[in-house]
């Protein structure tokens with residue numbers, strides 16, 4: 213298969229030196245990329261700013277903002293057999309980026325934010341992607357309801373849900389504990405595991421879904 217994977221956080225600029233971002237390390241997405249490579253797949257990895265060396269993928273694209281990630285996906289998703297959206301994309305960006313560093317003046321500073329592009333949500337509706345689609349749901353509450361809602365709303369074959377309110381798993385940790393929700397109504401909770409091991413399991417799911425198409 214040719215598999216497109218997004219990984220890591222995005223950075224949304226506030227002014228020339230500041231940005232809005234999140235705690236995503238990119239470990240989960242990179243683990244999936246490595247597992248896919250091990251199984252002989254062609255991998256396109258689109259990553260926000262992370263501290264890892266890129267694995268030996270067919271194409272590696274480094275991006276910063278949600279808009280850049282959207283453009284990189286839009287350009288490459290056609291012709292892919294599967295796509296995994298593991299990136300923690302910022303949902304909002306600063307509406308008017310200041311051209312100069314913002315000075316400390318008043319006691320309060322208000323930033324007006326606007327929505328970013330929903331990349332995963334554009335796959336079916338805008339990019340007309342027909343391949344196997346796997347999204348992630350990072351939640352701090354109502355894990356199951358939110359994951360199921362994302363599954364249908366975004367037209368995914370799978371949503372991989374994890375609870376990011378826990379300190380021992382998820383963001384910036386080596387381990388994760390996920391529940392895989394399938395479009396067929398099934399769900400499977402995997403035991404807490406190294407992200408490397410979870411990556412292999414997720415690639416297996418992609419392979420099976422691709423074969424059943």
Ligand code: C5P
Pocket residue numbers: 218278297298299300301302303328329330331332333346347348349350351362
């Ligand atoms: O942030 P949220 O939990 O809603 O993300 C759900 C899924 O949507 C993830 O797979 C994430 O990579 C993707 N996403 C995206 N573009 C966004 C926000 C989220 O592709 N702007």
